[in-house]
Amino acid sequence: MRIDKQQLIQINDQALPDHRESFGHLSKVLAKKGLDANEVIKKLQAFQVAIPSWALGTGGTRFGRFSTGGEPGTLEDKIGDVGLLHQLSQSAGAISLHIPWDIPGDVQAVKALADSYGLAFDAVNSNTFQDQADQEHSYKFGSLCHVDKAVRQQAIDHNLEVIKYGDALGSKSLTVWLADGSSFPGQLNFKRAFQRTLSSLQEIYAGLPADWKLFVEYKPYEPNFYSTVIQDWGSSHMLADKLGDKAYSLVDLGHHLPNTNIEQIVATLMMVGKLGGFHFNDSKYGDDDLTVGALKPYQLFLIFNELVDGMEDPTSTNPYPAWMIDASHNLKDPMEDLLQSLEAIKLAYAQALLVDRAALEEARENNDPSLAQEILQNAYRTDVRPLLAEARLQSNGALDPVGAYRRLNIRKELISLRGAKTISTGL
Amino acid sequence: MRIDKQQLIQINDQALPDHRESFGHLSKVLAKKGLDANEVIKKLQAFQVAIPSWALGTGGTRFGRFSTGGEPGTLEDKIGDVGLLHQLSQSAGAISLHIPWDIPGDVQAVKALADSYGLAFDAVNSNTFQDQADQEHSYKFGSLCHVDKAVRQQAIDHNLEVIKYGDALGSKSLTVWLADGSSFPGQLNFKRAFQRTLSSLQEIYAGLPADWKLFVEYKPYEPNFYSTVIQDWGSSHMLADKLGDKAYSLVDLGHHLPNTNIEQIVATLMMVGKLGGFHFNDSKYGDDDLTVGALKPYQLFLIFNELVDGMEDPTSTNPYPAWMIDASHNLKDPMEDLLQSLEAIKLAYAQALLVDRAALEEARENNDPSLAQEILQNAYRTDVRPLLAEARLQSNGALDPVGAYRRLNIRKELISLRGAKTISTGL
Amino acid sequence: MRIDKQQLIQINDQALPDHRESFGHLSKVLAKKGLDANEVIKKLQAFQVAIPSWALGTGGTRFGRFSTGGEPGTLEDKIGDVGLLHQLSQSAGAISLHIPWDIPGDVQAVKALADSYGLAFDAVNSNTFQDQADQEHSYKFGSLCHVDKAVRQQAIDHNLEVIKYGDALGSKSLTVWLADGSSFPGQLNFKRAFQRTLSSLQEIYAGLPADWKLFVEYKPYEPNFYSTVIQDWGSSHMLADKLGDKAYSLVDLGHHLPNTNIEQIVATLMMVGKLGGFHFNDSKYGDDDLTVGALKPYQLFLIFNELVDGMEDPTSTNPYPAWMIDASHNLKDPMEDLLQSLEAIKLAYAQALLVDRAALEEARENNDPSLAQEILQNAYRTDVRPLLAEARLQSNGALDPVGAYRRLNIRKELISLRGAKTISTGL
Amino acid sequence: MRIDKQQLIQINDQALPDHRESFGHLSKVLAKKGLDANEVIKKLQAFQVAIPSWALGTGGTRFGRFSTGGEPGTLEDKIGDVGLLHQLSQSAGAISLHIPWDIPGDVQAVKALADSYGLAFDAVNSNTFQDQADQEHSYKFGSLCHVDKAVRQQAIDHNLEVIKYGDALGSKSLTVWLADGSSFPGQLNFKRAFQRTLSSLQEIYAGLPADWKLFVEYKPYEPNFYSTVIQDWGSSHMLADKLGDKAYSLVDLGHHLPNTNIEQIVATLMMVGKLGGFHFNDSKYGDDDLTVGALKPYQLFLIFNELVDGMEDPTSTNPYPAWMIDASHNLKDPMEDLLQSLEAIKLAYAQALLVDRAALEEARENNDPSLAQEILQNAYRTDVRPLLAEARLQSNGALDPVGAYRRLNIRKELISLRGAKTISTGL
Secondary structure, eight states: OOHHHHHHHHHHHHHHHHHHHHHHHHHHHHHTTTTOOOHHHHHHHOOOOOOEGGGGGOOETTEEEEEOOSSSSHHHHHHHHHHHHHHHHHHOOEEBBBBBTOSSSSSHHHHHHHHHTTOOOEEEEEOOOSSTTTOOOOOOOSSSTTTSSSHHHHHHHHHHHHHHHHHTTTOEEEOOOOOOOOSTTSSOHHHHHHHHHHHHHHHHHHHSSOOOOOEOOOOSSSSSEETTTOHHHHHHHHHHHHHHHTEEEETTTSSOTOOOOHHHHHHHHTTTTOEEEEEEBBSSSSSSSSSTSOHHHHHHHHHHHHHHHHTOTTTOOOOOOEEEEOOOBBSSHHHHHHHHHHHHHHHHHHHHHOOOOOHHHHHHHTTTTTHHHHHHHHHSSSSHHHHHHHHHHHTOOOOOOHHHHHHHHHHHHHHHHOOOOOOOOOO | OOOOOOHHHHHHHHHHHHHHHHHHHHHHHHHHHOOOOOHHHHHHHHHHOOEGGGGSOOOTTTTOOOSSSSOOOOHHHHHHHHHHHHHHOOOOOOEBBTTTOOOSSHHHHHHHHHHTTTTOOEEEEEOOSOOOOOSSSTTTTTTTOOSSSHHHHHHHHHHHHHHHHHHHHHHOOEEEOOOESSSSTTSHHHHHHHHHHHHHHHHHTTTSOOOOOOEEEEESSSSSSSTTTTTHHHHHHHHHHHHHHTTEEEEEEEESSSTTTHHHHHHHHHTTTTEEEEEEBBSSSSSOBTTSSSSSHHHOOOOOOHHHHHHTOOTTOOOOOEEEEOOSSSSOOOOHHHHHHHHHHHHHHHHHHHHHHHHHHHHHHTTTTHOOOOOOOHHSSSSSSSHHHHHHHTTTTSSSHHHHHHHHHHHHHHHHHHHHSOSSSEE | OOOOOOHHHHHHHHHHHHHHHHHHHHHHHHTTTTTTTHHHHHHHOOOOOOEGGGGGBEEETTTTOOOOSSSSHHHHHHHHHHHHHHHHHHHHHHHHHTTTTTOOOSSSHHHHHHHHOOOOOOOOOOOOOSTTOOSOOOOTSSSOOSSOOOOOOOHHHHHHHHHHHHHHHHHOOEEEEOOOEEESSSSSSSHHHHHHHHHHHHHHHHHOTTTTTTEEOOOOSSSSEEEEETTTHHHHHHHHHHHOEEEEEEEEEEEEETTTHHHHHHHHHHHHHHHEEEEOOSSSSSSOOOTSSSHHHHHHHHHHHHHHHHTTTTOOOOOOEEEEEEEOSSSHHHHHHHHHHHHHHHHHHHHHHHHHHHHHHHHHTTTTTHHHHHHHHHHHHHHOHHHHHHHHHHHHSSSSSSHOOOOTHHHHHHHHOOOSOOHHHHH | OOOHHHHHHHHHHHHHHHHHHHHHHHHHHHEEEETTTTHHHHHHHHHHOEEEEEGGGGOOOOOOOOOOOOOOSSHHHHHHHHHHHHHHOOOOOEEEOOOTOOOOSSSSHHHHHHTTTTOOOEEOOOOSOOOOOSSSSSTTOTTTSSSSSHHHHHHHHHHHHHHHHHHEEEEEEEOOOOOEEETTTTTSSHHHHHHHHHHHHHHHTTTTTTOOOOEOOOOOOSSSSSTTOOHHEEEEEEEHHHHHHTTEEEEETTTTTOOOOOOHHHHHHHHHHOOOEEOBBBSSSSSBBBBEEEHHHHHHHHHHHHHHHHHHHTOOOOOOEEEEEEOBSSSOHHHHHHHHHHHHHHHHHHHHHHHHHHHHHHHHHOHHHHHHHHHHHHHSSOOOHHHHHHHHHHOOOSSSSHHHHHHTTHHHHHHHOSSSOOSSSOO
16 A cells, blocks of 8 residues: 555644744754754655564564554565555665565566665565475574584575575675574584584675675574574674675674663774664563664664764764664554654664764863763753654655554554455564 | 383483492481481472473474474373373472363363372463463453453453363462563553452452462563563562462562572562462573573572571471472473473472581571581582482482483384374463 | 852853743643643752762772862761752752761751751661771671671661651651672571561661651662662562551662663552652662763653652552652762752653653553553653753752853862862761 | 691591592592593692782772771782682682782792792783872773873883783783773763773783783773773774784673673683683672672583683684682681682582583584583582592692681681781772
8 A cells, every 4th residue: 555645745734833833943943053954854864774574564472472453464565564664754765675585576576666665675684593394404403503514505595595586676785693502501512603603604705796795693692592603793793804894793782681882882893894784673671672762762872872973984984884673563563663663763863963073072082971971961852853754744754654654544454455364474 | 101110120220330329428428417318318209390281392482483293282192291201200290281271171081190190280370471262352462450351351260260170180279470561661550550460360369269379470571571560579479468368479480680689589488478389490591491400500509498498497387389390492302301400400409408507507697608608508519419319219210310211212202102293282 | 158149140141042942932832732831840849859968979989989179078068069959950959868977066057057058858868888987896797687686786776866866957767778688698597687677677667756757778789799688679668568657668770680670660669658769870780870861861751750640649648759869979070960960850750740641541541552652752752951941940040050060160169168189978 | 827737637637538438439430431530630730720919808899898807918918828828729829919009029039938839920910990199190081091191101101010010020911901981971982992992002012021911801891880991802802803912801700791601702712712811700790709609600610611622622722821810808708718719610620621522512413402411410510529629638738728727717817917907908
C-alpha cells in the first residue's frame, strides 16, 4: 500500500499553525546562538537509516511470540512497509536484507519497486545462526569458527552468495554477525576459534567487490552463554585490522556488557578510521532490542555527540558510517516502533548538531567539567522536535509520523490486505 | 527404557577398586576431623531433586533451536527419562510437571509408572507466558496482572486446574512463575499491576488444598525487558506475606541482577520461615539456564552453606524446601546436562555438610574473617566426589553417572526408540 | 557571605528579554494542552531539597582527594554555603547535618543563622562507618550489627545523641545509613547480623520523639565488598515494617545493583506507604555520587513520574518524602555541582508534572505501550527550563544559577575569606 | 624479623604424618592418570608471585580506614615483610615497588637485604593518581593525558625516574596504571586524550633500557566515574601495539565490567604474544581488591587454564608473564590475606596443570561440551592442597602458612617491634 499524498497533507495541515509557531520560536532561539535552523534541517534530511527486513514483523523471545496481524510475508511486502515508513518519516530511505529469507526473485522488478519508494539497498546480512531446512551441515557448534572445515566452507559460501545477491541489487556492504561461541567453559579453544574465524573471514573478504565494505559485528553473549568468538570491539577491530582496508567494525548498541562506555568505543574506532556501521536500538538489561531512545536517550545523545564530532572533522579518515535500526518488537506494532525509533535517532542527531563544539573544546582545555556539562546539556535540553517536523514537512513527510500512521489506519489496512495471521519471515 | 541392573553393576565394578581407595582415604581424613562419612552419605541419599518435564528436551533461544534426537514426546516418555536419571544418580526422585503440556490421561497409570521408577510428583507448574492454540484470551500483555478481568480469570482458572491435576497425582505444591511485566517505560501502572496480581493470587490461594504450598517465583526481566511485576525477592516476599502461611518465596538462581548476593537472600528468607523452594541452574550473564555448577560452583557452595545452616537449625521455622533443576540445554544432551547438574548440586551440599559450624561461629564472634574463610574453604576444597559415589553405590546407582550413561549408549537407544526428529513439548 | 540582591537583579535583567519570550512561548504551548504554567511554577517553588553538610566540600576516592579552595570549615560556614545555594536557586531551603562533624555549639545562634538564610534543618545523619579519635570501640567490624553488645550500645547511644541535636534544631527525622556488612564469605552470620541490627534499631526507635520519622537506608555494597546487612529495599522494608509506623525506607539512587528498575521500587514503597526519603545523585558504575542528571536524566524523570503519581494520589497513605542530594564532588566546584543537581532534579519534576496522567492510564488500560511512551516522552522532551527560571525569578533567585555564581565570582570570594587550603569536614 | 627455621620445622613436624598420607594418596591417584606429582611440584616451586609494597599495610575506602598494628613504615620493613611471606610460602620471591614511596636510599644495602630473603625486584610502579606534597603540577585532571604539556612532562619525568630506580635495583619492567579519565560526559575529548597518552607513553618507552618491558594496565572506571583513557584490553592493546615490541598489556582481574569473560581476553592477548603481566585479586562488585580466590575460585582456574595453555605451547610467542598480587586489605591482617592469596593462586595453577589437554582438545574437535566440562572439572575438583604443601615442604617453607603465621605470633611480634599505630605508606 501507499499513502495518499493528499490525505497526508490534510493531516499535516491541522497541526501546521502550532508547528509554525514552535518552529519559528526555536529558529529565533537558535539564531541568537549563531545557529541556522535550515543548516540543521538539511543535515537531518540527509540522514537516512536503513530498516532491516526482519524488523517489520513481530519478534519473540524463547518464552513465546505474540504476533501482530498484517505482517509482510514477502520481500515485496517488506519493501512496501519500509516505503510506508519512509513516506511518513522521510528518514528510512533504505532497506537492509537478510539472506536466505529475502532472496530476490526478479532482481530488476525488486529494484524498480524499491526505487518507486525512494529506497536504496543498504548492507546485506548473512545468517549462520540458524539451520535452514535444506542445509547440509548444522551451525549448532558454530559457523565461521567451526572445527570442521566443511561447515566453515558452507558458511563462507553462504556469505559469498549473500554478496552476490546484494551486488545485484546495488548494496555496497556485507554485515557479518556471528553467533559463534560457546556456552560452557572448556567447550572452545578460544585461540583456534579466533584463528579459524579470521581465516574464514579472509575468504569472504577476498570475494568482496572492489567498492564494498565488510562490517564485523561483535557481541559479548547470546545465543551462546559463556563466550562469543567476537566478544567485544577489541576483537572486532583486531579482525578488521588483519582483514584489510575494506573491513570495519560495526557497533550495535545492545551488544555490550553492563555499564560499558559505548560513546568512547565509537570515538576510538573513528579515531583510527575503522567505524563502519551502527545498529540502533535500546535496552535496560541485555540485548533487549527495544525501541531506540526508549530507555537511555541521553546515552544516545552522547554517542551522537561523538559521531557528529567524527563526521564533521575534516581530518578524519573514517568513512561515512552505515546506519541501521536493529530492534525486535514483541509488544508494539512493528511499524510504530520503527517510527518512534527513527524519531529518537534524529532527535539525538539534531541535539548533537546544536552542541557548541568550539566552546566545548575550550572548556576541555580549561579542565572545566561543569561548563562542559552545561554545554552538552544545553543542547540536549533543547526541544528540537520542531526541527525534525520541519525537515519532514519540507520533504513531504508527516509532521507527526506516529499520529499520521494511526489516523490513516495503516495497520488495519495491512491486516485487511494480508490477513491477521501472517507471520513475517527472517527471525 | 530401563537400565539393566547387571550391566550397571558391571560398569561399576571396573571402577570399584579405585573408588574404594579414595573413599577409604577420605573417610579417614574426615574421621580425624570428627566427621562420620556415613552420616554425610545418609544425608546425600535423602537429598532428592525434582526434574522439570521441560528440561528433558533441547532448549532454544530466540535465535534458534538445535534439537537432539530421541527427545520424549509424551508424559510417559518424560517420566521414563527421569527414571533413567534417577536410576543412574539416585538423586532425581521426583518429576515436576508443566501444564498444559503434561496433562495426564490416565492418572492411575501415570502414578503407577512413576512409582515403578521410584519417582514422586513434585511441585506442578502453571503456564501463562505463552498462548495455547485454543485459548480465548491472549497473555501478550500479562496474565494475573492483566488490566482485563477476563484475562486474569482465565489465568486464575488455569492455575486452579493445574492444582487439580497435581492433586490427583500426589503433588503438594504449585509454583507460579509469571512473565507479567512491561517492556517499555509507561506501559504498566506498577502499583495497580501488583495489586491485581495479589488479588489473582489470592483467588488461586483460596483453591489450594489444606496441605499444599504456593511458591511465588520472582525474576527481574525477560521475557519482559523493562519491568517484571514480581521483580525481586522483596516483591515475592510481600506477596507471600499477604497471601498467608501456605505461601512462600521461590528462589531461582538465574533470576537475579548482576552481582546479587543470593546466599544472603536465602538466609533472610529462611530467617523468616518463608523460603519455599529452589530452582538450580547456573549462568554468567542473565537467566542463561546452564548446567548447575558450570560457572560459579563456589557461589553454589555458599548458598548451600546457608541452606544447611537453616535446615540444621532446630529453632528454624522454615519448612524443608522443594528442590528443582530449572535449566535449558541448547548444546548438550539434556540427560548428560542433568546428570552433571545433579552431581554439582550434591557436591555443594556435601561440602556444606563438612563445614565446621561451631568453629565458624566462633570465628565470627571473634571478628576473624581470615579464619572464617579458612573454615569455609577447607570444606570447599575437599574432594568430596567419593562421598557422592559411595552414596550412589549403596543405593544401586552408578559410580560415575555420565560415564555410565555413555557406556550404556542411552541416547542412541532413545533415538532408535523415538526417532531422531522428535521434539520435546513444553518450552 | 551573602549575595547582593541588586547585583543579582542586574545579572537577571540581562537575560530577561530572552527568558520572557521563551516562557511566553512555553506557557502558550502548555495552555493549548490544558496546562497552567503558573500551577506548575507553584509546585516547583514549593519543592525544596536538603543539602547535606558533607557535600559542600571536595570529596575523594580511596585513590586520592584534590581539594578546591574556600571550603567551609565550620557549621556556620556550611550553613552560609547552603544559604548561597538557596539564594541563587530558591530550591535548597534546608540543610541536613552529619554528626559528629556538625554538632552545634550555640543552638539558638545556629538556628537564627539558618533562619536568616531561610533554611530549615532536614533529617539528621548519624555516622558509624568511621572511627572518631576519642571513640572507645571501633566500628571496623560493624556498628548496629556488631557481635559485641558494647559496640552496638555505643552506636545506639550515638544515634540517640544525634536525635537530641536534631531535636534542638528543629529536625524531624533521623537517617540511618549503615556500612555494616562483610567483605568475605563466611565472615558474617547473615541472620544474626540482621537480628542484632533490628534490635539496635528498635532501641533507637524507642528514643524517637513522637513527631519524628526514622529512615532506613539500604545499599548493596561498599565499603563492605561481599555483603551489606541492609542490602536492598526488601531488607530495608522488612526492618521498617518491624520497627513501626514512624519507620520508613529511604532510597538513594546510587545504592542499587546494575540495571535495577528503581522507579518500580519507588512505586512499590509508596504503594504501601513506606517511602520516607530520597537521596539524589547519579552514577554510571556504582555509588559514583555524581551530579544529579549527569548520566541518566531519563531514569530520573521516570522516577519522578512515580513520585508525582504517588504524591498527587489522594488515596495514598505515603507521607510527603524528604528530599536530599547525596553527592560527592571530586572534580567540580561543589557549589556548581549542587546547583546543577538542583536544576536536574527540578527539570525532572517539572517534566513529570506535565505528564497527561489521564491519557496515560487510558493507554495502559488499552495495552497500548506505543502511546504510553509517546505520552511520557512528550512530557520529557518539552524544554521546561523556562518554567524553572520563572519560578526562581518570582522568588528572587537567579534566572541562571550557575551563570550567576560564576559572574559573581563566589568561589574566589570564598577562597579569599577562608583560604585556599581549607578542607571541609565530614567525609 | 625472620622466622627461626627450627621453629618452623617443629610446626611442620606435627602435621607431617597427615600430610604424608594425603600426599601419598594423591600421588597414586595422579599416577594412575599418567601424571607425575613431582613434575607438578617442580612447576609449583618455580612459580613466584611478586608482592607490591602497598599491599603490606591496611587499605581503606573513601569511607574510612581501620589500621592493623605493626605495619611496615620503611622500604626495609616492607622487604622484611615480603621476606616473611616468602619464607612461609616459598611463593613470594619478589617485591614490586611503588614510587615515590619506596625510593631506595642506599641501593646496595637494599639489594643486599632483599637478597638475604631470596627476593628479586619485580616490575616497578609509577604513581600519577595522587598529588605529592612537593609536586609542581596537579594530576587532578590527568597525568599522561593531561591537556597541559607541562603536566604531562612532569608525569613522563616521574616515570623515567621510576625506571632509573628500578634499573638500579635490578627490575626489568615498568607497570603504568593511569587513573586518567573523566567523571562527566563532555569533560574529555576521548580521541585527543588517547593521542596525548600515546605520545607520553612513547617518551617513556624511549627511556626504557633494552632488556625492559613496559606494561600498560587498563581499567574501566574508578577513580574516574565516567570514562578511563585506557578503559579496556582493546585500548591497552592498541597502545602496546603502537609502542613497540617491548610494550605489553597487563591484566588486573578486578579491572573489568560485570560478567566479562576474562579468560578469553587472556587467551587473545597470549595468542598475539602481548600479555605482559597479571595482577591477581578477587571481587564481587567492582575493583574490590579482595583476597585472591575468595569469591570466584573457578574463574581463577579457568584463567589459569588459559595461562597454562599459553605457557606450555612451544609455538607461543608470548613471553613469560609477570605475576603480582594487587589486593587491598581493609579487614584482614594484610599478611594473612596475602598468604591466602598465594595459596589460592597456586591451587588454581596446580589444578590447571592437571587438565588433560590432549583429551580436552579431542573433546573440542568432537563438539562435546559435556566431556570438555568433565575434563576441566575433574582437574578442578581434585584436592591439590597436598601438592602445594609438599612443594613448600621441599623448599623449607610451611606446610600450612596461615597456621604457622598464627602459631608464630608474627603480627604480635611486628606490633611489638613497630608499634600499634604505624601506618604503611603508598596508598
